[in-house]
Amino acid sequence: MNALRAARVATFTYFALNGFLLGMWIVHIPTVERRVGIDHAELGRLLLVLGLGAFIGMRIGGWLTDRFGARVITPLAGVVCSAAVVLPGLATGEWALAAALLAFGFGNGVLDMAMNGHAVVVEREYARPVMSAFHATWSLGGVAASLVGARTLSWELSPATTLGVAAVVGVVISLVTAPALSHGATTIPHEGDDQPKARRKVPVRIWVMAGLAFMVMLSEGVANDWSVLHLQDVLDAEPQIAALAYGAFATTMTAGRLLADRVAAKIGPMAVLRWGAVIAAAGLLLAAFSPWTGLAIVGWAVAGAGLSGTVPQLFSAAGHTDPSSAAVNMSRVAGLGYIGVLAGPAVIGWLTHLVPLNVAFVLPVVFCVVTAFAAGVLKPVPADTERTADPVH
DSSP states (O other), rough: OOOHHHHHHHHHHHHHHHHHHHHHHHHHHHHHHHHHHHHHHHHHHHHHHHHHHHHHHHHHHHHHHHOOHHHHHHHHHHHHHHTTTHHHHHHOHHHHHHHHHHHHHHHHHHHHHHHHHHHHHHHHHHHHHHHHHHHHHOOOOHHHHHHHHHHHHHOOOHHHHHHHHHHHHHHHHHHHGGGGGEEESSOOOOOTTTTOOOOOEEEHHHHHHHHOOOOOOOOHHHHHHHHHHHHHHHOOOOOHHHHHHHHHHHHHHHHHHHHHHHHHHOOOOHHHHHHHHHHHHHHHHHHHHHHHHHHHHHHHHHHHHHTTTHHHHHHHHHHHOOOGGHHHHHHHHHHHHHHHHHHHHHHHHTTTTTSHHHHHHHHHHHHHHHHHGGGGGOOOOOOOGOEEEEEEE
């Protein structure tokens, strides 16, 4: 196996590991909730702590990756994230769980930025789109976690035991995979980098990409958290049937990401973002206003297919805008996008006090339409003509 192919396999491995670790926590949420003795409302607040940790980790991880290189930070972040996944399983009180989730969220955020930074390096060396496949592997890691978690829960193993084993496995995988990482870097130190220099300005298009990431990832968060409840509450579907809504969305999301790289190579990232957003808007509308359960499930499946390629295109474009600040730029895009994932379910919940649940889905539809119109931000522009925003303070 040549070095570039080995680096690509290593990137797949870290994406799968990240999805697996997060999935292992997710499948143990109900058990940990009962163990700690909290209700759903308290759990919701604690999950925001997880999101806060991830957001902080993304910003710091972006800087570390640009400063020291993805080859160095990715395995270290993998070790930190793996070790932290056991902490929620050990928590016995609300404050302990909050600290555990903050630490796990931080590790997850750093790993997210480092592995995406390495993915940009690999994509640059391949000179063709490969980012979407990495994100598909992340989804597959989550599927593996759901299967493993279901089995261990059936054995009535404690969260500490299962998450502890996952932590050990994750640390080993992180260290064993490290030598295969690319010797390229998201930033290459230049002579005189230690000298004082003007603060770099952030390209306007990075903030536009961040705004679009917020919109499409909010739409994804809505599907993750409300699709099942939509079928149950609006269409009176049985629980086992309603579960198919999320299953259909997740399946087409994964399949779409496996295909998106080839599509992007043929029609370009801008077209993938634009038409993906259009397809997602159509799917969300179909799901929201269908009077039949089966057709609503089809709508959620269409929405998953449309959204599948949008986020990878935004991450990739952010990473390629300025190679010397690739991970920092991605942290801006991913950070605002992550806020969208967290905010989406909450915003929809608030809207349900004003309008029916299915009508509230008009918000992500509008966001998808806006994304389609703004997709031109991914059109390549000469570096010397790119407008810039004010310096970041």
